[in-house]
Amino acid sequence: MQDAVLAMLAKEPAHGYNLRARLQRSLGPLGESMNPGQIYVTLARLEKAGLVVCERAGGLPERPERKVYALTPAGQQRVAAWLAEVGWPKPDLAEFHLKLAAAAAARLADPVELVAAQRRELLRRLREVQRAALNEPAGSRAGLLLEGVVLRLQADLRWLSACERAWSGNDDEAEDA
Amino acid sequence: MNEPSPVVEVRGLVKDHGERQGRVRAVDAVDLEVPQGQTLAVMGPSGCGKSTLLHLLGGLERPTGGEVRLAGRRVDTLSERALARLRRRSVGFVFQAFHLVEELSAAENVELPALLAGRSRREARRSANLLLERVGLAGRARHLPSQLSGGQRQRVAIARALANEPLVVLADEPTGNLDTAATLEVLRIFEDLRSAGQTLVIVTHDERVSATADRLISMRDGMFVDDTRMVGSGIGSGTGSGWLGGLVGLEG
Numbered sequence: 001m002q003d004a005v006l007a008m009l010a011k012e013p014a015h016g017y018n019l020r021a022r023l024q025r026s027l028g029p030l031g032e033s034m035n036p037g038q039i040y041v042t043l044a045r046l047e048k049a050g051l052v053v054c055e056r057a058g059g060l061p062e063r064p065e066r067k068v069y070a071l072t073p074a075g076q077q078r079v080a081a082w083l084a085e086v087g088w089p090k091p092d093l094a095e096f097h098l099k100l101a102a103a104a105a106a107r108l109a110d111p112v113e114l115v116a117a118q119r120r121e122l123l124r125r126l127r128e129v130q131r132a133a134l135n136e137p138a139g140s141r142a143g144l145l146l147e148g149v150v151l152r153l154q155a156d157l158r159w160l161s162a163c164e165r166a167w168s169g170n171d172d173e174a175e176d177a
Numbered sequence: 178m179n180e181p182s183p184v185v186e187v188r189g190l191v192k193d194h195g196e197r198q199g200r201v202r203a204v205d206a207v208d209l210e211v212p213q214g215q216t217l218a219v220m221g222p223s224g225c226g227k228s229t230l231l232h233l234l235g236g237l238e239r240p241t242g243g244e245v246r247l248a249g250r251r252v253d254t255l256s257e258r259a260l261a262r263l264r265r266r267s268v269g270f271v272f273q274a275f276h277l278v279e280e281l282s283a284a285e286n287v288e289l290p291a292l293l294a295g296r297s298r299r300e301a302r303r304s305a306n307l308l309l310e311r312v313g314l315a316g317r318a319r320h321l322p323s324q325l326s327g328g329q330r331q332r333v334a335i336a337r338a339l340a341n342e343p344l345v346v347l348a349d350e351p352t353g354n355l356d357t358a359a360t361l362e363v364l365r366i367f368e369d370l371r372s373a374g375q376t377l378v379i380v381t382h383d384e385r386v387s388a389t390a391d392r393l394i395s396m397r398d399g400m401f402v403d404d405t406r407m408v409g410s411g412i413g414s415g416t417g418s419g420w421l422g423g424l425v426g427l428e429g
Contacts, residue, residue: 116403120405123384123387123388123393123405123407124407126384126385126388127388127389127407130364130385130388130389131389133361134361134364134365134368134389138358138361138362139358143361147357150385153384154384154385157384158384161222
C-alpha cells in the first residue's frame with residue numbers, strides 16, 4: 001500500500017482525496033474494502049519516514065483539503081526500487097496491479113517489461129519446484145505438496161499473461177490512474 | 178570450447194495460410210538457432226503460429242519464404258521424396274494425440290520408423306526393446322495402445338520418436354492430454370533426454386513443461402516476443418529456496 005501510494009505521487013504531487021479516488025478507480029470493487037481514512041494514515045507514515053513532503057496549497061480557505069503531497073528524493077528512490085523488485089511468494093495481486101498502473105501513468109517503466117520480469121522470476125521458481133517434483137518418487141506425499149506450489153505458480157503465470165495482453169499496445173490510454 | 182553448429186537454423190522464416198484476402202501470416206520473419214543439446218520451449222496463445230513453426234522445422238509444411246536448415250543442411254528446398262526421407266531419419270515427432278497405430282503393439286509401433294528407414298527386422302526389434310526400457314515400459318512391449326494409459330501411450334510415442342536417433346525431437350503439446358502424474362513421467366523422460374544431449378523443441382501451453390526447458394520463446398502473431406534463457410545467469414536474484422517454505426506456510 002505505501003509503495004503504491006508513493007508510485008502514484010511519482011506522476012505529480014496530489015491531494016489525499018485525489019490519491020484515494022485514483023486508488024479506488026484502479027482497484028474497482030476491491031477498492032471498496034479500503035478504509036476511507038487509510039490513505040491519510042499511509043500518507044502520514046510516509047511523511048514521517050521522510051518519503052513525502054506535505055505542503056499547504058494556497059487559496060480557497062473554505063476548502064478543508066489543502067494539503068498537497070509530493071515525493072522527496074528518498075521517496076523517488078523508493079519508487080524506483082519498488083518497480084524493479086520482483087516479489088514472490090507473497091504475490092500481492094493488488095500491489096502488482098497498482099504497480100503496473102502507476103508505472104504506466106507516470107511513464108516510469110513499461111508495464112509489459114515489469115510483467116516480463118515478474119514472469120521470468122516465477123518461471124525460475126516453477127523450474128525449481130518442478131525439478132524437486134521430478135526427484136520425488138511417483139505417489140509421494142511430498143510430491144503432492146510440491147504439486148500445490150506448481151499449481152499456484154501456474155495460476156500466477158496465467159494471470160501475468162492476461163496482464164501482458166492487456167498492457168501491450170494500449171500504453172496511450174493508461175487513464176490517469 | 179568450440180561452438181557446435183546449430184542443429185536447427187532458421188532465417189527469415191515466413192508461412193502464410195490461405196489465399197488472397199483470406200491469407201493469414203502464421204509465421205512472420207522468424208530467425209532461430211537451436212544448438213545441439215538444447216531444450217527449447219515455445220509458448221504462446223492458440224493461433225500464434227507455434228505449431229506451424231514446429232511443422233516447418235520438421236518439414237511437415239513448406240515455408241512461404243526464408244530458409245530452414247537441419248544440422249547445416251538446407252531442407253526447405255528438398256524434393257518431396259528427399260524431405261520424407263529426412264523426416265523419417267532425422268526428426269522425431271511427438272504429438273498431443275500420440276498418433277500411435279492402434280492395431281500394433283507398443284514394440285511394433287516403436288519398430289516402425291526403423292523399418293521404414295531400411296533397418297533389419299532384428300535390429301529394429303532390438304532397438305525398440307531398448308527404447309521401451311528407456312521410457313520405463315519394458316514390461317508393456319506386447320500391449321496394444323488401447324491397453325495403455327495416456328501417459329504410457331505418450332511414452333511409447335516418445336520411444337518411437339527416438340527410433341532413428343533423430344537430430345532433433347519436435348513435440349507439439351506433448352502433455353496436452355495428460356494428467357499431473359503422466360505429465361511428470363513425460364517430463365522425467367525429457368529430462369533424461371536432455372542430459373543425454375538430445376536436442377528438443379517443445380511447443381506447449383503448459384508452464385510446467387516450459388519451466389524445465391533451457392530456453393523459452395514466447396510467440397505472438399507469428400513473431401517472437403520474448404526469448405528467455407533458463408540456465409546460467411540472468412534469471413532472478415537467486416533468493417534461495419527459503420521462499421518455498423514461506424509459500425506453503427512453514428515460515429518461522
